Amino acid sequence: MSRVSIKNIAQAIGVSNATVSLVMNGKEKEGRVSKEMADRIRKMAKEMNYEPNDLARGLRIGRSQTIGLIVADISNLFFSNLAFHIQEHAERFGYSVIITNTNENDLKMEKMTNVLKSRSVDGFIVVPTEHGQPYIEDLIERNIPVVLVDRNFPEIAASSVMVDNYNASVKALKSMMNQGCRNIGLVIYKSGLSHMTDRKRGYIDVLEEYGVYKPSLIKEINYSNITNDVEIAIESLWHSENNLDGIFFATISLSLLGIKYLMRLNADI
Amino acid sequence: MSRVSIKNIAQAIGVSNATVSLVMNGKEKEGRVSKEMADRIRKMAKEMNYEPNDLARGLRIGRSQTIGLIVADISNLFFSNLAFHIQEHAERFGYSVIITNTNENDLKMEKMTNVLKSRSVDGFIVVPTEHGQPYIEDLIERNIPVVLVDRNFPEIAASSVMVDNYNASVKALKSMMNQGCRNIGLVIYKSGLSHMTDRKRGYIDVLEEYGVYKPSLIKEINYSNITNDVEIAIESLWHSENNLDGIFFATISLSLLGIKYLMRLNADI
DNA sequence: ATAATTTGCTAAAACGTTTAATTGATTTAT
């Protein structure tokens, strides 16, 4: 016993598809369906457990009432919160959200945009990967709405929603300076994406303002090899002759790892 | 300039829809399309930037290659990790995942199952809400595959994947007993769902085994009023004449709140 | 009493696929 369709209802009641469709869409006025007929149809629909088929609907009207969300890592609290709120909001407007994951992987970003394009999502919300620019450009060319989150590509004309990474970074560093730190290391992902470069710029600007900037204090981590790279970075900062008195971690994940290695070195934190 | 369809490719090359479709699905053998034609079609498809329309496809074949995931709270680490792994796995089999959220709200659970049914998802993975049983039953009646996660309804014949809450609870409590605790409070959500009742059962069984069980040590929290209820629970445990020497929190969220209030009371933790 | 308008509904095409049945051309077997 397969799903009940508009046609089934129409037959059961002895009326045409069109009439049922109009009623189901609340267009009984425009379609001038009589009140009694509309009621009969609604009743029958409920009785038969009718569920509209959004695939057919989407095909016909060319929209899917779906938005595609591409995040870098859904298990990261920042992104899962983001996903949560986007979903809550979208739902209020009758939209569903398909959430996908790239794991900061450019190939996956390509794949995910394709999957979502195939599904005719009406728009994209994307946390782009480092070299994801071409895929975003492709969407824009196709006139598919896109908004970038957390990171953007300055050369592209896409809306974007950003945390003010630069100022957050400046603020944090100044606070450390006020606590008397002068030799502060930076542990940051190696990335050309704005959310990272902005934080780095904030760090450098503050240290230069205080005249204590040294390039050797910056350690860049490859996303693909976090554990190792962080270990090496911490060791080298610790054993350098820089007289370290503080470390600024660019992300929470880096700081967690960093603290682990610092504890192993019996640093007091 | 709208999307390129199979028909466009067919016209451009002077061949029928069917031929193109066969090639795009890798059925050139079964459909006996000549190698040269297949190549020409593939080349043209790439050139024209063809993206298949999954809505049309889904409508025709009656499947959507999509699975619907309904979790209680995507911003909860346990669930977002779950979502992450389900997605990774599904993707490998060519499935997409639509993730939705109930916030432990039964009405939302109803809504979400409807949304996903309308989208013809091929199967459901659900973390059910407390009174979500009827919606699960409805799915089963309709022969839509469902698997329950984290919580199950013993009366229903659905597959489920569970954490062994009972034994985890027993283990934790025994460990506390071994550390000498005897008057241990329980802070737990008021819920009939198995993941909670199992933990409670574990708690009671261990305390009874040691002959120290007192119903007054159990404090049940309403999910809809967490902050207040936890505060009251902690206060009442703390000021009771039970000589409290330990508290077992049933979930991480409860423990975080609990610790906050305990600190306010200057407990040492 | 006739014309004009409104009411209540229907017919049929379209969206982009997939697929069973068919056809005409070539090749192979007899």
Added chain:
DNA sequence: ATAAATCAATTAAACGTTTTAGCAAATTAT
């Protein structure tokens, strides 16, 4: 030389909607 089999492609229906144009009957206006 004809029958049988294989090949390469086509035709057309179907999936479940939405929507435009149209039609007959009922109502209102002249």
